[in-house]
Amino acid sequence: MDVFLLIFILAILGLSIVTNTRLLIYYQQPEDAGLNSILCKVIIVSSLTLAWMLNLLLPIDVRNSRPTTGFLDMQALWSAAFITLAVFIVLVVPTAMFYYEVEGDEFVKRKRRYVMCSLLMTLIFSAAILAISFPFLSQAAIPVVSYVCEEWQTGEETGRANVCGDGKATEIEVQVGFQIYVVSVLCFLGWFFLSIFGGIGLSAAPLDMILSFVDRPRPITEATYRQRKRMVGLAAGVLLQRAEELQNRDDAGAENAKGKRRFSWSSWQAGREQRQVRTDYNRFKCDVLLLEEEFEKLQVSKYQKGESLLVAVLKLCCGIIFALLSLAWILQIIICVLVPQITGEAGPPFLNSLFTAFEQSGLYPLGVALYACFNFYMLICVVKGCTKFGMRVAFFISIHPMRAQNTPLNSILFNVEMLLISTAAMVQFSQTTFSDYARLTEADVIFSAQIQRLRFYRFFFENHIFIITMLSVFLIAFIFFLVRPRDQGSITFSAPDQKLVSLADAAKAGDKC
Structure with missing residues (x-):
C-alpha cells in the first residue's frame, strides 16, 4: 500500500474542507452568518470539496499507475466520483437553490411542496435525457487493425513467412457501461460552460485585476x-x-x-x-x-x-500572474492539442514536461500544486467569464457576482452549480491537454479510449470542437476588452462616467x- 498517497489524499480532503469553509465565510452576507441556512452552507462546502477532489483525481491516478499499479481501483473511483457529481448537479444543489428561493417568500404557502415539485421536474427531465439517449448513443467505435489470414500459423511455425498479409485499419463497436455514459453526458454539457465562459474569463480575469489596480x-x-x-x-x-x-x-x-x-x-x-x-x-x-x-x-x-498600497500592488501582481497563466493555457492548447491535430505528429510537451519532471524528481506534491493552480484558475475564469458575459449581454443571463461579505447564498449556489457542471469538462480538458502526463492512467482509458469515441459525441471530442471554440471566444473577447475594457457604467475618479x-x-x- 502506498501510505504516502493515502496520507496525501486525506490531506487534500481536509485542506479543501477548511479552505471552502473559509471562502464561504468570506463571501457570504453578514445576515447569513452563523447557523442561518445551515443546510445550504453544508451543501456549498460539500459541492466545492467534490469539485476539488475531482480536479485532483488525475494526479492521484498518475501516482497510482506509475511506476507500478497502486492499491486504488481508479476505474471504480472515477465512476463513483462522477456519479456523485451527477447527484449533486441534478438533486443536491438544485434542492438548496429551490429551498433558499422560497425560504422567505410569503407568497409561497407550501414551501416543501414547491421544492419537491421543482426537484421532481428536474429529476424527470434529467432521467428522460439519459434513458432516451443511452440505447442509441452508448456505442463506442474502437480503432483496431484487422488481418485476414489464409492459413493458421502455430507457434512452431514462427520461421515461416507472414501468411496474413498487411493489416487493415477498421473499427469495432463496443457497448460502454451506463456509468461511463453518464460521464460523457456530464462532460458534453460542461463543455458549453467551459468553452464559452472559460474563454471569456481567460482574457477578462487578468485584465480586471490590472484595471482594479489602475482604477483603485x-x-x-x-x-x-x-x-x-x-x-x-x-x-x-x-x-x-x-x-x-x-x-x-x-x-x-x-x-x-x-x-x-x-x-x-x-x-x-x-x-x-x-x-x-x-x-x-x-x-x-x-x-x-x-x-x-x-x-x-x-x-x-x-x-x-x-486604497492601501500593499493591496493595490497585490492586485497588480495577481493580474500579472493571471496573465501568465492565461498565456500558458493558450500555448498549451495550441502546442499539445491543435498542432498534433493539424500535423498528425506530437508537438513539444511544454507543461507536460514540467509535471513529469516534478513526478520523477520526487517532488510529487509540488507537481500536484502546480497542476491544481492551472485547473482552479480555469474554474475561476469560468465564474469571471459568466459575470462578464452577464454584464455585457444582460438579456441572456442574470449576473451573480462574488463579492466579499456581500454575496447572497443563492448567488453562491448558482456559481457552485456552474462550477460543478464545468468540473466534468475540466477533467476531460486536463486529460486532453496534459495527455503525456496522463499516460497509462485509468483516466486515459476512460476519456480517450471510450468517451472520446462514443457515437455522436466523437465528432465534438475527436475534432476538439469545444477547445477550438474556447480559443475563438478567447480571441474575440480579448479584442473586445481591449476596445472596451471597462463594464458599461463603471466609474473612475479621473473622469465622470457617462x-x-x-x-x-x-x-x-x-x-x-
Whole structure:
C-alpha cells in the first residue's frame, strides 16, 4: 500500500474542507452568518470539496499507475466520483437553490411542496435525457487493425513467412457501461460552460485585476467627495424608481397571464412581456452592482485616504500572474492539442514536461500544486467569464457576482452549480491537454479510449470542437476588452462616467417635472 498517497489524499480532503469553509465565510452576507441556512452552507462546502477532489483525481491516478499499479481501483473511483457529481448537479444543489428561493417568500404557502415539485421536474427531465439517449448513443467505435489470414500459423511455425498479409485499419463497436455514459453526458454539457465562459474569463480575469489596480480608490478632497456622493445619490434614486416600475410591470404581467389559454396569441404576448421584464431586471442588477462598487470606492477614498498600497500592488501582481497563466493555457492548447491535430505528429510537451519532471524528481506534491493552480484558475475564469458575459449581454443571463461579505447564498449556489457542471469538462480538458502526463492512467482509458469515441459525441471530442471554440471566444473577447475594457457604467475618479451622468440627468428631469 502506498501510505504516502493515502496520507496525501486525506490531506487534500481536509485542506479543501477548511479552505471552502473559509471562502464561504468570506463571501457570504453578514445576515447569513452563523447557523442561518445551515443546510445550504453544508451543501456549498460539500459541492466545492467534490469539485476539488475531482480536479485532483488525475494526479492521484498518475501516482497510482506509475511506476507500478497502486492499491486504488481508479476505474471504480472515477465512476463513483462522477456519479456523485451527477447527484449533486441534478438533486443536491438544485434542492438548496429551490429551498433558499422560497425560504422567505410569503407568497409561497407550501414551501416543501414547491421544492419537491421543482426537484421532481428536474429529476424527470434529467432521467428522460439519459434513458432516451443511452440505447442509441452508448456505442463506442474502437480503432483496431484487422488481418485476414489464409492459413493458421502455430507457434512452431514462427520461421515461416507472414501468411496474413498487411493489416487493415477498421473499427469495432463496443457497448460502454451506463456509468461511463453518464460521464460523457456530464462532460458534453460542461463543455458549453467551459468553452464559452472559460474563454471569456481567460482574457477578462487578468485584465480586471490590472484595471482594479489602475482604477483603485485614491485620496480625494471634501468638495470632490460631496459632488460624487450627490451624483451617486441621484443615480440611486433613479434606480429605486426603476425598481418600482419593474415590480409593477411584473405584477401586471402575472395578472395578465392568469386565465389566458395556453398556446394562444394573448398568452404568447404575456410571456413576451415577462421575458422583457426579466431582461430589464438583469440590466437593473448590472446598474445596481456598478453603483454599489462606485459607492464603496468613494467611501474608501474619503475615509481611508485611498486604497492601501500593499493591496493595490497585490492586485497588480495577481493580474500579472493571471496573465501568465492565461498565456500558458493558450500555448498549451495550441502546442499539445491543435498542432498534433493539424500535423498528425506530437508537438513539444511544454507543461507536460514540467509535471513529469516534478513526478520523477520526487517532488510529487509540488507537481500536484502546480497542476491544481492551472485547473482552479480555469474554474475561476469560468465564474469571471459568466459575470462578464452577464454584464455585457444582460438579456441572456442574470449576473451573480462574488463579492466579499456581500454575496447572497443563492448567488453562491448558482456559481457552485456552474462550477460543478464545468468540473466534468475540466477533467476531460486536463486529460486532453496534459495527455503525456496522463499516460497509462485509468483516466486515459476512460476519456480517450471510450468517451472520446462514443457515437455522436466523437465528432465534438475527436475534432476538439469545444477547445477550438474556447480559443475563438478567447480571441474575440480579448479584442473586445481591449476596445472596451471597462463594464458599461463603471466609474473612475479621473473622469465622470457617462452612465452615472445619464442617471443623474434623468433624476434632475424628473424633479423639474
